[in-house]
């Protein structure tokens with residue numbers, strides 16, 4: 521496994537003629553969710569590149585950039601075990617040369633739901649992923665359903681900018697009690713960890729409503745009420761949205777139940793997609 525830290529090095533990586541390059545972007549502190557992405561990517565790739573970069577542009581001024589867990593040595597060992605060929609671990613200066621001011625504007629999709637709670641977050645995500653795509657030139661890139669609005673923003677970005685990268689989405693990996701695995705779960709105390717699955721529980725209650733023939737607004741109300749009464753969780757939002765636009769879903773169409781809540785100093789997000797076939 522090669523470790524490269526500059527754009528120049530990653531640009532000059534040799535690739536076999538006709539070989540397929542897959543990219544898995546991460547912010548490190550690797551866990552089972554990242555490992556599932558790497559496994560899925562390994563299958564279809566001749567060269568598997570994992571990026572490891574805590575992107576400052578996607579953190580707000582009052583967010584956890586400084587506290588974000590960093591564990592490069594352990595991450596490199598995990599990547600090696602997962603069969604990664606190249607780890608791209610750039611510095612901040614490498615990704616944001618001094619004086620860099622150019623960003624991608626992602627429009628309304630980046631400003632609603634999670635984007636309303638985290639102003640500028642999706643501009644940061646789209647900008648860094650565009651840079652990674654430019655540097656690595658992958659054929660395909662894999663992202664987790666866990667960050668559903670990120671997926672919607674990036675699908676829109678590659679479509680709008682005519683970027684030739686296929687986006688694959690892998691299902692959310694959960695602990696046995698339903699909690700979506702996340703690097704930020706490391707912030708939870710043991711008591712908070714016990715309460716954290718309440719977020720998935722609230723979303724599941726909403727998914728049941730749709731699966732039993734109910735409509736999206738009824739499901740949204742059930743998620744909101746369940747989240748409100750979940751011990752320890754302070755709701756941020758609970759919405760039933762269209763998975764591509766994050767606007768109100770069409771009646772009988774695909775629905776994505778999304779929610780965010782605070783638990784102590786940790787902010788948790790999660791979602792459950794409910795496809796139209798069960799929503800009708």
Ligand code: AMP
Nearest residue numbers: 546547548553663664666667692693701
């Ligand atoms: P991050 O390091 O948090 O930026 O995440 C890197 C990638 O892993 C993103 O595409 C995430 O959506 C994905 N990811 C994070 N947690 C999970 C999970 N529990 N299941 C599946 N994918 C995940």
